[in-house]
Amino acid sequence: MRAGRARRVLILLAAVLVLGGVALGAVLHAAGRAADEGRERAGAPRVRPGAVVLGAAGRGVFRNMAWGPHRDEIVSVDARDPAGPRTASGVRCLRFHAAGGTAVCLRSVRRGLRDTYRAVVLDARLRERGRYELAGVPSRVRVAPGGRVAAWTVFVNGDAYAGGSFSTRTSVLDVRSGALDRNIETYRFVLDGRPRRPADLNVWGVTFADDDRFYATAATGGRTYLVAGDRATRTLRSVHANVECPSLSPDGTRVAYKKRVAGPSSDAPWRLYVLDLRSGRETATAERRSVDDQAVWRDPRTLVYSLPGDYGSDLWTVPADGSGAPRVLTEAALAPVFGP
Template sequence: MIARAVSPRRDRVRTVGAAVGFVVLAGAAGLSINAARSSVPAVSAGGGSVSLAARTGLVARSTADDSRGNLISVSASGGRRVISRVRCERLYAAAGTGICLRLDGDLTTYQLAVLDSGLRVRREIPLVGIPNRARVSPSGHLVAWTVFVTGDSYNGGRFSTRVGILDTRSQTLVPTLEDWAAAVAGKPYKAKDLNFWGVTFAADDRFFYATMSTGGHRYLIQGDLATRSLRTLAENVECPSLAPDGKRIAFKAAKDGNPRHGWRLSVLTLASGRVSQIGQVSQVIPLAETRSVDDQAAWLDAHTVAYALRRGREHADVWAVPADGTGAPRVLVPDAESPAPLGTAPMSD
């Protein structure tokens, strides 16, 4: 699947209102929800509340027609969903911090809202483009997002994306990666066609991974926030998701190297367990999900990744599959997308 390894804050801060955008699924790492969509009951507005500080569970965006909002919780036994009145087009959460990419009021523009554990807005940033990916570092201190500046698909030929990163402690904003020092195969590299998307953070709040496209190639890159530098690690790796052990990355790989053919969900193992010394990829495993997955997967635990599969333009389901290539895909949360596990602890060897 990989071709080759290569060596100021806005003044207005308001409580998020209107109808919702998240789904919290209690006990997500140990769920046994049946594959049938009917196994989870209809959305209920009553009882309970959603907290991003939960130590277990899954947060996601509801796509159900009967949703009064998008943020809901479902018990591990398949109980009722609890709705929170927050609407997002894309979201993620970790360590009590949430990132919500949403419409800016009644306008056709978008904004980023940083949420605290109680879903209150901490900061808003206007976005130029269509929301596409969102991530929060394991510590909750860093948030990242991707927007389509031109186009709305990775397989539609011409498109332009932009990545932003915000430190929620210092409020330091990285509005783009395009002016960072980049190296391809260890050599300094400059080009006008650079595109970046799909950030995923290491646990140290310094290094991150993402996809960089240029000259017809799509690279897995490692970024260093301390030195503002980027370097390529491998080709044909898109929308990476770093496992909590820091040694594996779930990603989508273009079939036959051509995004028009769709993507195969896979997992690669990094040759070194030390983030700062990664030089190559040692192993790639295609997962049991053979349908095209156009999503940035999320690790539920040491053995399982979750991802969304679309059903038409308006609906999607969150699926899960073993990360070692065995087993079979199963529906985890019907009528949902943008999965993000809550309370996932770092894994030991």
């Protein structure tokens, strides 16, 4: 009887192993088929490996979102044909920005069963110059125009701005010396002309004017503010209310940003606006969909931003003065940087 019971157990174990192998094979086959279909999809961007150089005349750079072996790699395209063939660098990033011959790539690092995150400083040929461990999930990154200073924001609690229950940490790096301000919430915060030390302060989304001066979003008491930051004096001063993820124009006179507006969905509450820093006048762009991105100025008149697409993200463009209409610039792309 014991022998019969043992045979039944062995048969049962064999059946489980066979079924498990069949299931695993089906999953792997489906994953491979999905990947192949992604690669072969009609109209998908053409991507080939090659050299990518920051600041090359007539070239744009961004994170490639097209399915295939080069997904998440930094690629370059002819700026006159942003939907054209892409040159893939082999450098993978979750967030990316570059200026003045310096780039910062925020990437994941697999350690055992969990991901950690790292900021990697790159030169104009995307070679590593330094690395810094991150305290949370990457959110935003910017490099100052001269390439000598960089800033990044991570989520240390929560993973999105929309829900309201999150905590951020923004660090500013002097690329030349390696000196790192790990959390600029320690800067002196001046709200409406009065120094404040709120326990709930969050700061994110830096955009640089130069190596010392920048703008960012500060949040406290359930409200957000555009703040002007100064590294030399270590201060943050409020400028305008209801501003998130600012982006300073090339001439330093305007800021493009996400403005929270009343709408049908609390998960999609933002519209893309432009603030004139001298007059305080706000201009709504012609983009009426919710934009959860830190827009980029393609030139003094044009904004570029991401919206969800078939590959995860597409780049769209719209005039900064409220005229015109949104149009697709590049499919399957994120984090654009435009050369001279």
